[in-house]
Structure formats: structure tokens, C-alpha cells
Amino acid sequence: MRNTFAETIYEAGKSDPRLVVVVADISPAGAMQKFRCEFPGRFVNTGVAEQVMIGMCAGMALRGLRPIAYTIATFALFRPFEFIRDDLCYQNLPVTVVGIGGGVTYSTLGATHHAMEDVAVACALPHMSVIAPCDPSETQAAANWCARQTRGPVYLRLGKAGEPDLSSGATEPWEFGKARYLKKGRDVCILGYGPILKLAFDVADRVEKAGRSCSILSVHTLKPLDENRIAEALATHTEVVVLEECVAHGGLGVQVQAIAWSRGAPCRLSTFSLKDTFIHQYGSHTDLLAAHGISEHAISTALGLD
Amino acid sequence: MDFDVTRARERCLAYRRRILDMSQRVTAMHIAPAFSCLEMIDVIYHGYMRRSPVAGGEPFADSFVLSKGHGCISQYVILEDLEVLSRKELDAYCTVQGHLGAHPDYGVPGIEASTGSLGHGLGIAVGMAYAEKLKQTDRRVFALISDGELQEGSTWEGVLMASNLKLDNLVLFVDLNDYTAMDRLSVEHPATYPVDEKFRAFGWEATQVNGHDAGALVASVDSRSGKTPFVVIGQTVKGKGVAFMEGVPIWHYRSPSKEEYLLATQDLRQVTA
Numbered sequence: 001m002r003n004t005f006a007e008t009i010y011e012a013g014k015s016d017p018r019l020v021v022v023v024a025d026i027s028p029a030g031a032m033q034k035f036r037c038e039f040p041g042r043f044v045n046t047g048v049a050e051q052v053m054i055g056m057c058a059g060m061a062l063r064g065l066r067p068i069a070y071t072i073a074t075f076a077l078f079r080p081f082e083f084i085r086d087d088l089c090y091q092n093l094p095v096t097v098v099g100i101g102g103g104v105t106y107s108t109l110g111a112t113h114h115a116m117e118d119v120a121v122a123c124a125l126p127h128m129s130v131i132a133p134c135d136p137s138e139t140q141a142a143a144n145w146c147a148r149q150t151r152g153p154v155y156l157r158l159g160k161a162g163e164p165d166l167s168s169g170a171t172e173p174w175e176f177g178k179a180r181y182l183k184k185g186r187d188v189c190i191l192g193y194g195p196i197l198k199l200a201f202d203v204a205d206r207v208e209k210a211g212r213s214c215s216i217l218s219v220h221t222l223k224p225l226d227e228n229r230i231a232e233a234l235a236t237h238t239e240v241v242v243l244e245e246c247v248a249h250g251g252l253g254v255q256v257q258a259i260a261w262s263r264g265a266p267c268r269l270s271t272f273s274l275k276d277t278f279i280h281q282y283g284s285h286t287d288l289l290a291a292h293g294i295s296e297h298a299i300s301t302a303l304g305l306d
Numbered sequence: 307m308d309f310d311v312t313r314a315r316e317r318c319l320a321y322r323r324r325i326l327d328m329s330q331r332v333t334a335m336h337i338a339p340a341f342s343c344l345e346m347i348d349v350i351y352h353g354y355m356r357r358s359p360v361a362g363g364e365p366f367a368d369s370f371v372l373s374k375g376h377g378c379i380s381q382y383v384i385l386e387d388l389e390v391l392s393r394k395e396l397d398a399y400c401t402v403q404g405h406l407g408a409h410p411d412y413g414v415p416g417i418e419a420s421t422g423s424l425g426h427g428l429g430i431a432v433g434m435a436y437a438e439k440l441k442q443t444d445r446r447v448f449a450l451i452s453d454g455e456l457q458e459g460s461t462w463e464g465v466l467m468a469s470n471l472k473l474d475n476l477v478l479f480v481d482l483n484d485y486t487a488m489d490r491l492s493v494e495h496p497a498t499y500p501v502d503e504k505f506r507a508f509g510w511e512a513t514q515v516n517g518h519d520a521g522a523l524v525a526s527v528d529s530r531s532g533k534t535p536f537v538v539i540g541q542t543v544k545g546k547g548v549a550f551m552e553g554v555p556i557w558h559y560r561s562p563s564k565e566e567y568l569l570a571t572q573d574l575r576q577v578t579a
Contacts, residue, residue: 020440041440044471052463055429056436062412062419063369063437082423083460087430090420091412 001158001195002100004136005143006031009068012147013039019147020060022046024053024071026100032070050080057095058087066094066147072106073099073115073157077122088153089127095153096146102132102157102194103245103274104288111278115157119193120250122155123223130223131176132157132193135166138220141174149176159195166197167218179226179233185213188303189233192243193219193252196289200243202296206305219252227259234265241270241299245289248273270302307528309353314520315576317352318344321383322547324396326570328379329561332400335408336376338545338557342483342517343450344380345577346540347372349523350448350479351384365390368445369434371419373427374452374481375409381417382406390416425458427451428478432464435476435535450479454486456498462508468535469509477527478510478537481517483544487558505537517542518577547577 010031013019020042021035036043046053050071057067069076076099077084088095099118106113122130129151133139139158146154172180182197188207190200197218204214217233219226234240234256242253253271260269274292281291289295300306321344329335356367365388372381382399385391391406391414398404405414409422419430431449438445455461468476482501484491491498505512511530515522517540530536544558545551548570562570 044436046463046467049463049467051425051460052429052432052467055426055460055464056433056467058419059371059430059433059435060437060440061433062430063434063441065437065440067433083426083429086420086423087426 001133001136001139001163002161003030004139005098005158006035008140008143009147010035010038012144013042016066016147017042018064018066020044020065020067022053022057022067022069024048024050024075026071050075051083054080054083054097055087058091058093061093061095062091068096068098068146070098071100072113073102073118074113076100077115077118077155081121084153085125089125092127092152094150096156097153098156098158100158101160103196104292105160105285107285107288108282110282116274117247117250118155118157119222119244119246119252124250127152128223129154129221130157131155131221133220134182134194134197134218135163137165137167138174138218142220145176157194163195164198166201170218174220177221177224177226179217179219179221179229181215182218183214183216185215187212187214187237188239188241189215189217189237190241190243191217191219191230191233191256193222194245196243196245196294199294199296199299203299203303206296206300207303210305222252225255230256230259231263231265234260234263234267234269237267239268239303241272241302243272243294243299245294246274247276249276272299307353307524309349309520309524311521314345314348314352315578317387318348319574319576321348321380321387322574323571324383325379326562326567326574328396328399330564330567333561334559335379335400335561336559337379337561338551338554339374339452340377340380341546341548341551342542342544343374343377343481343540344546345518345520346450346479346481346523347377347380347384349520350450351388353524354446354448354477354527365416369418369431369447371421371427371431371434371447371449372410373421373424373431373449373455375421377450377452377481378408378410381410385416424452424455425460428455428461428464428468431476431478432468432471432473435468435473436471438475439471439473446475446477448477448479450481453480453482453484453491453498453501456480456501457495465505465508465510473535474532476535477530478535480537480539481542482539483542485544485553485555485558487555501539510535510537512537512539514539514541516540518546547574549573
């Protein structure tokens with residue numbers, strides 16, 4: 001995802017001299033290095049100084065540029081939080097804040113590097129749009145949108161590297177603010193965002209082997225939330241599962257529950273979010289998700305498959 | 307640069323009077339912090355901020371960020387004098403009919419950044435100055451911070467980046483009145499001093515002058531080499547211009563009562579330095 005993002009921004013930067021990348025001491029891998037070499041003036045590394053990364057982005061946006069702040073999610077959003085709130089959101093400036101390694105992607109680095117609550121926190125900010133693509137293809141579409149938008153600040157939550165393609169079977173193109181089916185069935189619907197949707201495909205295989213059909217709905221834009229599409233999914237499936245790599249409080253799960261309640265959805269609804277705790281565990285990304293109670297087995301059990 | 311110091315003193319006396327008049331409509335307005343940086347903001351606007359040649363767009367061809375947002379009443383009265391803000395707008399200060407609050411808000415004519423939370427303005431100014439470099443314009447960026455903002459780590463992040471990026475189009479004013487809301491810096495936070503040497507250590511050109519002396523302020527800014535970011539540290543008095551407010555902490559925030567207002571207006575004199 002990070003390479004696709006960098007490649008997309010590099011291409012967008014070729015035709016838009018207003019596009020500036022501001023990083024806080026994150027190694028510019030792959031295409032980001034290309035951007036840095038080709039447009040050295042438009043690549044700024046503030047060093048380990050995230051507050052001025054955001055402050056500078058605000059200043060540049062106030063003077064007509066299109067800055068992108070880019071670093072590891074915890075340091076992109078949490079460390080300079082009040083600068084994002086005041087400088088970007090309060091002034092409603094078109095700055096994209098990119099958080100790399102959302103959720104527990106950095107599974108061996110400990111909770112200082114886990115952005116477990118980033119989506120919830122970002123969604124709480126007035127004026128902020130929040131996007132979390134599930135794969136490189138959605139990342140490309142989202143990055144292209146971010147590079148051109150004039151709506152205001154955006155938090156773009158990405159994974160890291162090596163995420164599989166999940167959206168090649170989507171029936172609709174990616175559109176900001178519009179949830180889309182990556183797979184369409186009639187019985188079960190798994191909805192969520194981010195690379196964790198890989199699990200949805202694994203579970204869908206099991207659902208289908210058990211003789212039921214399964215939809216997968218990518219809710220890539222968390223704010224503004226596509227409530228109508230979610231309500232439609234709740235109304236047209238008998239069983240709905242929300243899958244997210246974020247704490248429950250303020251996450252997608254509770255928002256889907258609220259929509260289900262207000263619209264009187266007839267389906268069964270279960271939600272999978274990160275636990276409300278810091279886990280002191282290391283291992284693969286899958287290991288960390290399992291420690292948070294999110295696994296193919298756990299979801300299958302909830303669907304009565306195991 | 308031609309700068310009429312006598313005229314500046316007359317203006318600042320009128321501004322202080324206007325601020326005192328406005329103080330009677332609100333209970334809190336940060337009057338003393340506004341008085342300490344008044345001469346510096348006057349010098350920035352009347353000495354350096356060029357008017358935009360294009361009517362109807364941005365009012366100025368240079369930028370000014372008041373990082374010390376709680377001093378914005380001084381900015382408002384000057385913008386009124388420059389006819390960027392109207393008398394009607396100032397008369398509706400802090401009321402539901404108006405749009406001027408006790409901290410500056412981006413979108414208000416002449417206000418280029420929303421500040422109020424301390425330690426934000428310099429980073430924004432650094433981004434602005436860098437944007438002008440990228441766009442290859444001659445627009446300069448002026449910023450003013452309080453001495454309390456020297457306690458914010460983010461200020462020093464901005465100080466470092468301004469120097470790293472060689473932002474010779476950035477001029478910073480520090481309102482060194484030695485008081486924060488609670489304490490005297492020289493007593494509770496003596497490590498704040500010396501201020502100028504800290505900036506020099508980070509690659510800035512720095513001078514320190516009497517911050518109420520418009521002539522000295524202009525002379526120091528005019529004498530900058532223009533090769534690095536430049537800071538003028540203005541030694542000031544909180545509440546300057548009204549004897550009973552000078553250096554008295556309560557005036558950081560409170561508005562004068564009717565009696566105090568009358569006393570203040572009688573006491574008001576031109577600040578000569």
C-alpha cells in the first residue's frame with residue numbers, strides 16, 4: 001500500500017506543482033524516494049518533529065499548496081493531534097495526513113507503534129474526512145482523490161506493505177464517501193475497512209462452502225459514512241458482521257449498530273473490533289489480531305460455521 | 307526604511323484608547339498582553355506589511371501570523387485603522403452579532419491564521435515562508451510570539467526548521483514581557499534567558515531591543531542581513547501604557563471596571579520607549 005501510495009503521489013506530483021510531501025523522519029522507500037529526488041523542493045523532512053510537520057502543512061495550504069503529511073500512523077495523528085485539530089480542521093485546510101501502519105500492523109514493535117484508535121479519534125474531529133483503503137488498488141484511487149480534493153483535511157489510513165489485491169471483483173469503481181461491494185451475495189454480509197478485509201474473504205469462502213452466499217462491503221470512507229448503503233446491506237442480508245482494526249469506542253461497529261437500531265434492521269449483527277486494552281504481545285499481524293479476538297475462527301464461530 | 311516614530315506614538319496612544327473603550331463591553335479581553343505587543347504589531351503593519359495591489363482579494367502582499375492570539379485586540383484596532391476591518395465589526399467584538407472573538411479566526415479579513423493555542427503560529431509561519439520560496443515570490447512572512455510560547459516544544463521545532471530551510475523571508479518578533487499567566491519567567495523559569503543566544507545557536511540572526519521603541523524595532527529589522535531567518539526580541543512591559551496595569555498579573559485577562567476604565571483613560575500617555 002505504501003508503495004502504491006507513493007507511486008500515485010509521484011504521478012500526481014508530476015502535473016501539480018502545488019503538491020508537497022512533508023515527512024517526519026520516515027525512510028522514503030521506493031517511489032517516495034523517486035518523488036524526493038525528482039522534486040527535492042517539494043519534499044520536506046522535518047525530522048522527528050511531528051508538530052511542525054503539521055504546522056508547516058497548514059502554512060503551506062494557507063498559501064495555496066497541497067501538502068501531504070506522511071509518517072507512521074501513531075506519529076502522524078496522535079503526537080501532533082492538537083495541531084491537526086486547530087491548524088488543519090479548525091481552519092478547514094486541504095491537507096492529507098497519511099498514517100502508515102494503522103491498527104496493529106507494526107505487530108512486533110509494541111503499542112507505542114499501534115494506532116488502535118486512530119480511525120475513531122480522526123472521525124471525531126469536525127471537518128475531517130477519514131479514508132481507510134483495503135488494498136493497493138483502493139489506495140491508488142484514494143490517493144488520487146486526496147491529491148486533487150479541496151474539501152478539507154483528510155486522514156488517510158494505510159497498511160504497510162504486501163497487502164493482497166481484494167477489490168478486483170468490485171462491481172463499482174471507488175468513489176469517496178460511497179461504500180462498495182467487493183463481492184455480492186444475499187445471505188451474509190461482512191463489512192469493514194482496511195487490509196483486515198482479507199479475513200472477510202477467508203470467512204466468505206467458508207460461508208459459501210456451508211451453502212450460503214456472502215457479500216463483502218468495503219466501507220473505505222469512514223467519514224462521511226455511507227449510511228444509506230450500510231442500511232441497505234443491513235436490510236438485505238440475514239446476517240451482518242462488522243470487521244474493523246480499531247477499538248470499538250467510536251469505531252465503525254458502534255456506528256453500524258446505531259444505524260441498525262434507528263432503521264429497525266431485521267438482521268443478526270455482530271461486530272469485531274480491537275480490544276479496549278494495550279496488549280503486551282508480539283508476533284505476526286495475524287497473531288496480534290487474534291490476540292485482540294479477531295480471527296477467521298472467531299468470525300466463523302459467530303456465524304455458526306465452526 | 308522611512309518610518310515616522312512620532313506618528314507611531316500617536317497611533318499607539320489612539321489604539322490603546324480604542325482598546326480601553328472596547329474593554330467596557332466584555333469582561334475578559336487580555337488587555338495587558340495586547341498592550342505589551344502593540345508597538346511591535348504597529349511596526350509590522352505600518353512599517354512592513356505591503357498592501358495588496360489587487361483590490362478585493364487578500365488585503366496584504368506580505369503575511370503576518372499573530373501566534374500570540376490573545377493579543378489580537380491590538381491587531382483588530384490596527385486593521386480597523388487600515389480599513390481592513392470596519393468600525394461596525396469592532397463594535398460587535400465578542401458579541402453574537404459580530405465575528406471577532408478574543409482569539410483571531412482565519413477567514414476574518416486580515417487574519418491569516420486561527421491562533422489562541424500557544425506554540426502554533428511559528429510552525430504555520432514557517433510553512434507559509436517555505437511556500438513562498440517554492441512559489442518564488444517576494445512575499446515576506448512576519449510572525450509574533452509571546453515569551454510564554456518559548457516554553458512550547460513546538461516553537462523550537464519551528465525555530466529549527468526555519469533555520470534548516472534557510473527561510474530568509476521570515477521575520478519573527480518575540481514579545482518578551484517576562485510574564486506568563488501565572489509567573490514571571492525570570493523568577494520561575496530563569497532558564498528561558500538569554501533568549502537571543504538560543505536563537506543564534508539555532509542559526510538565526512537575532513537582536514534584542516526595547517519592544518516599545520518603534521524606532522529601535524525598525525532599525526533592527528532593517529539592519530538584518532537577510533541571509534537567515536531573523537528574530538527581534540522585544541523587551542516589553544505587560545500592560546504598557548496604563549501605570550496601574552503594568553506588571554500586574556490580573557490584567558492578563560480581566561477587563562477594567564467603569565472606575566478602572568476612567569482611571570486608565572486619564573492615566574494614558576504616549577509611550578515614548
